[in-house]
Amino acid sequence: MKPPHEHAHDHPHPHDQSNSRSLKAAHEHFFLGDNHDRNEKRTWLVIAITATMMVVEIIAGNMFGSMALTADGWHMSTHAAALLIAALAYLYARKHASNRRFTFGTGKLGDLAGFASAVILALIALLIGWESFRRFQSPMAIDFNEAIIVAVIGLVVNLVCAWLLKDDHHHGHDHGHDHGAGQDQNLRAAYIHVLADALTSVLAIAALVFGSLYGWLWLDPAIGIVGAVVIARWSWGLIRDAGGVLLDYVPEGEDLPDEIQEILVKEGAEIVDLHIWQLGPGHHGAIVSIVVDHAHAPSYYREKLAAIHDLSHVTVEVEARAA
Known part of the structure; x- marks a missing residue:
């Protein structure tokens, strides 16, 4: 005995x-996800696409005197910066995967990055909501045709990026039922950033089309608030799930x-x-x-x-x- x-x-x-x-x-304490290298490469590719689009829009905006293009270009820069968190997390986790000073490896670094990205996403939702509320009080003149073109271009770019970042597993909020899925919270955070941008483009296009047809200037800030609420909800789901992993929480259904x-x-x-x-x-x-x-x-x-x-x-x- x-x-x-x-x-x-x-x-x-x-x-x-x-x-x-x-x-x-x-x-060996090597606990990175099965698709870590693939996800890292795709994240860097999405950053390259976003940064290229950002430069093109800012240059075109300055050349043609378009504030809508210039503003969307700078918006793309914040989008690229948020995605950079995910890319650097992948890089650091891979480089230090065999570092024994990390007692249980670097597999949780993606959850830490996902949590940070979720907080940024929540701040973005807050800013969108605040700006929309201000526009209710002080409506602004809109160049509908130009703005629609910019929104459509942004939507196409975001849909391509979302396709690149789409995981093999679902991106819902109830993941405790299937520990086999091994969901990458870092990739999920990058995906939600792109999805949130695509959502704002769709909502903007709808608001601009109806605004141009019926002169409903109030529709733009109203839909902006709706988008802020949806993005905040996605952010909360990501904060909850990534934070749970960081705190060693065992989800219901595990x-x-x-x-x-x-x-x-x-x-x-x-x-x-x-x-x-x-x-x-x-x-x-x-x-x-x-x-x-x-x-x-x-x-x-x-x-x-x-x-x-x-x-x-x-x-x-x-x-x-x-x-």
């Missing part, structure tokens, strides 16, 4: 070649605890303490304390838990039940 509280860490098992989350990889319980109960073990947290997209860690009548080595239980695909780092504590 093994002494109580013996620990098992993630050492490779010679017969576990089929498990894509190899225990050797987990021991079935990892049940999977661990099911496997260990079959081995005659009683779980007395269980801690689960996310290490990165598609990677989770667990510390499990069990009490058993006839104890095996901790590595025995760890190998049983290796069947759970997203459980990448496991520590097992075994204690013999008191007679």
